[in-house]
Amino acid sequence: MIDSPKNGQRELLAIVGIAFLPFLMAIVLFIGFPSDEIPDETVNEGSLIIPPIQLAALNTAGLEADGKWWLIHAVEDKCNEECRNVLFLTRQSRKALGKNAARVRRIAVSGNELSASFLQLIESEHKSLSLVVNKQVIDAFATSIEPEEIGNYVFLVDPLGNVMMYYTPAKIGKPLLKDLRHLLRISRIG
Numbered sequence: 001m002i003d004s005p006k007n008g009q010r011e012l013l014a015i016v017g018i019a020f021l022p023f024l025m026a027i028v029l030f031i032g033f034p035s036d037e038i039p040d041e042t043v044n045e046g047s048l049i050i051p052p053i054q055l056a057a058l059n060t061a062g063l064e065a066d067g068k069w070w071l072i073h074a075v076e077d078k079c080n081e082e083c084r085n086v087l088f089l090t091r092q093s094r095k096a097l098g099k100n101a102a103r104v105r106r107i108a109v110s111g112n113e114l115s116a117s118f119l120q121l122i123e124s125e126h127k128s129l130s131l132v133v134n135k136q137v138i139d140a141f142a143t144s145i146e147p148e149e150i151g152n153y154v155f156l157v158d159p160l161g162n163v164m165m166y167y168t169p170a171k172i173g174k175p176l177l178k179d180l181r182h183l184l185r186i187s188r189i190g
Contacts, residue, residue, distance in 0.1 A: 043182065045175030046156060046165040049144050053163035058136055065161035068105045069183065069190050071176075072155040072163070073129075074141055077112040079121055086152045086172055087126055093177045100184045105130065111138035141166075156183075159190030 042048075055063050063072075071090050075083060087108075094104050107130045108122070114131065122129055141155060142148040145166055154172055156165040156179070167176050184190075 044165065045171055045179050046167045047145070048165055049155075049163055052158075053140055053144055055137070055157065055161040055163065058140055060137060061132075061134060063107070063109070063132055063134065063137065063161075065159065066105070067159045067190055068103055069159060069180070069187075070155075070157035071104060071106050072141075072157060073106070073108045074138060074150045074153050074155065075108045075110045075114070075118070076151050077110060077118070078115045079118040082152050082169055084121070086154065086169055087121075087129070089173045089176070090154060091126060091129075093173065093180060096177055097180060097184065100181075103184055103190050104180065107132060109134055109137050111135035156180075158183075159187075 055065065071094070073086060073090060079087070090106055094101050094106060097104060106126075106128060109132045111134070113133060119131075122131060138150070141153070141163070142150050144163075145153075150166075152169045154167045154176065155163050156167070157163050165179070
C-alpha cells in the first residue's frame with residue numbers, strides 16, 4: 001500500500017522532533033534553573049565563597065598563582081594553642097594526600113608583622129610553610145565571609161588563584177582532607 005504524503009510528513013516531523021527534544025529540554029532547564037544558584041545539597045565540607053575572591057585583583061605580593069592548590073592559614077601576629085593546632089592539622093592533611101601532596105602548598109598570611117616566637121615555631125616545626133604579610137589580603141578575606149573574624153580560618157585557593165572555600169578551625173582536619181582529596185581527584189589543573 002502506498003503511504004499518503006501526510007504520513008510521510010508526520011514521520012519526518014516525529015524524527016525531527018525527537019532530534020530537537022534534548023535541545024528544548026536543555027533550554028528549559030537552563031532558563032528555569034539559573035546556574036548562579038547553589039544546589040541545596042553539596043558534598044563539600046568547607047563553606048563556599050560566592051563570588052570567589054580573585055587574588056590577581058588584589059595586591060598579592062608573595063601570593064602569585066603557581067599552578068598549585070593552596071591552603072592559606074589566616075594568622076594573628078602571635079600563635080596561640082588553636083593556631084598551633086590548625087598548623088599541625090594542615091600539615092598532616094597535606095601529608096595524608098600522599099603522592100598528591102606536591103600539588104598542595106601551605107601558606108600563612110598575616111596582616112601584621114609576626115612575633116619572634118611565631119617565626120621560631122615555623123622555623124622549627126613547619127619548614128615547608130610559606131609566610132606572607134599582606135593586610136589587603138586579610139581584609140579581603142574578612143569582608144567576604146560572615147563573621148568577619150577570620151583568625152585561624154583556612155582558605156582554599158584553586159590553581160588559577162581563586163579563593164573559593166574556607167574552613168573554620170572546627171572543620172580543619174578530616175573535613176578539609178575529604179574536600180582536598182575530592183578536588184585533587186576531579187581537577188585537571190594543579
